[in-house]
Amino acid sequence: xxxxxxxxxxxxxxxxxxxxxxxxxxxxxxxxxxxxxxxxxxxxxxxxxxxxxxxxxxxxxxxxxxxxxxxxxxxxxxxxxxxxxxxxxxxxxxxxxxxxxxxxxxxxxxxxxxxxxxxxxxxxxxxxxxxxxxxxxxxxxxxxxx
Amino acid sequence: xxxxxxxxxxxxxxxxxxxxxxxxxxxxxxxxxxxxxxxxxxxxxxxxxxxxxxxxxxxxxxxxxxxxxxxxxxxxxxxxxxxxxxxxxxxxxxxxxxxxxxxxxxxxxxxxxxxxxxxxxxxxxxxxxxxxxxxxxxxxxxxxxxxxxxxxxxxxxxxxxxxxxxxxxxxxxxxxxxxxx
Numbered sequence: 465x466x467x468x469x470x471x472x473x474x475x476x477x478x479x480x481x482x483x484x485x486x487x488x489x490x491x492x493x494x495x496x497x498x499x500x501x502x503x504x505x506x507x508x509x510x511x512x513x514x515x516x517x518x519x520x521x522x523x524x525x526x527x528x529x530x531x532x533x534x535x536x537x538x539x540x541x542x543x544x545x546x547x548x549x550x551x552x553x554x555x556x557x558x559x560x561x562x563x564x565x566x567x568x569x570x571x572x573x574x575x576x577x578x579x580x581x582x583x584x585x586x587x588x589x590x591x592x593x594x595x596x597x598x599x600x601x602x603x604x605x606x607x608x609x610x
Numbered sequence: 611x612x613x614x615x616x617x618x619x620x621x622x623x624x625x626x627x628x629x630x631x632x633x634x635x636x637x638x639x640x641x642x643x644x645x646x647x648x649x650x651x652x653x654x655x656x657x658x659x660x661x662x663x664x665x666x667x668x669x670x671x672x673x674x675x676x677x678x679x680x681x682x683x684x685x686x687x688x689x690x691x692x693x694x695x696x697x698x699x700x701x702x703x704x705x706x707x708x709x710x711x712x713x714x715x716x717x718x719x720x721x722x723x724x725x726x727x728x729x730x731x732x733x734x735x736x737x738x739x740x741x742x743x744x745x746x747x748x749x750x751x752x753x754x755x756x757x758x759x760x761x762x763x764x765x766x767x768x769x770x771x772x773x774x775x776x777x778x779x780x781x782x783x784x785x786x787x788x789x790x791x
Contacts, residue, residue, distance in 0.1 A: 476731035477648055483658075484644075488636040491665045495632070498666060 617681050624672060632672075636665060639682065642755065643689045649750045650693040652739070656700070660692040667692065679764070686757075686765040690747055697743075737787040741780050748773055749780040 596606050615634055623631035643664060648657040667688050675684055738746055747766070751757045752773075759770045766773070 475645070476735060477645075477652075477654070479644075479654060484641055487640045487644075487661075488633055491636050491640070491662060492629070492633060494662055495666060495669050498669075 621677055621681060624675075628672065632665075632669060635668070635681065635685070639685055640665075643685060646686065646750065646755060647689050647693045649738075649754060650690070650747060651696055652735075656696055657693075660689070660696045663696075664689040664692045680761070683761050683764040686751070686761075687767075690766060694743065694747070733788055734784070737784040738780075740787055741783060745776045745780040745783070748776040749784070752777050 593606055597603070615638075620631050620634050620638070623634070640661070644657060644661050647660045647664070648654065651657050651660060664685065668685060671688075675681070738749060741749060748762060751762045751765070752759075757765075759773050762768070762773050763770050768776075
């Protein structure tokens with residue numbers, strides 16, 4: 465063997481004992497750690513992070529509104545309307561249907577429409593027939609219905 | 611047992627059980643890559659860091675590995691880049707220019723805890739460390755790892771002609787250094 469081959473084949477560097485025996489396990493352990501970190505980053509919902517301050521703000525506003533309402537009611541008590549009635553008492557016993565009925569009646573009243581029993585009786589059968597004929601309803605059908 | 615598994619078998623296994631395949635890759639090439647890196651960075655701890663980074667980068671980029679390429683040269687390419695990157699990082703940390711690194715290492719080789727060579731080996735290593743970066747890498751791959759110019763060309767992305775020239779210059783410089791030292 466030539467001297468230069470001896471140099472080539474001799475390895476002057478040393479490694480710690482057992483270095484290569486543990487290399488695969490150590491490396492796979494490092495890779496596994498990185499994989500877990502990457503999976504954690506991928507699973508973390510980005511929107512949740514960005515919405516968190518807004519949710520906290522909204523919760524604070526709602527909480528403040530509830531507390532403020534309770535405090536105002538405790539301090540001021542029931543409110544009277546122009547007629548001297550307690551507004552809270554006036555509407556507290558009314559169901560939603562009653563309120564709707566009241567509102568419809570009041571609108572009709574404002575439009576000048578009132579209940580008139582005599583008005584119905586003034587509409588004669590002839591007037592109804594005339595109206596239906598004007599609407600091109602067949603004569604036989606009209607008399608069949610009457 | 612691992613030597614019976616061919617590189618093609620490992621490539622196939624990468625598609626079905628990447629972790630198992632990667633274990634085989636480390637078993638098969640870990641030692642060779644370590645020595646390749648070690649001859650560039652010299653210090654064991656640096657070589658270990660660069661080797662770990664080599665396999666981590668290989669794992670991250672295994673999806674971009676082309677099956678028609680050689681796994682061996684692909685890993686050598688990553689290992690070379692990691693080793694040179696580490697050298698440049700050291701250069702910044704120590705404030706030493708890369709061209710002067712051989713002076714730093716030349717003093718450290720023989721005094722290194724993990725160096726056990728005789729005088730001839732030490733002189734050769736010092737001569738190699740005097741080489742420019744590219745020539746040093748090419749010389750190590752050709753002389754110590756017995757890689758063909760084609761394999762080195764694929765790993766470093768350099769033409770075969772340029773590699774032959776680099777190796778020729780490296781040998782001449784080493785001979786001159788050893789004769790005059």
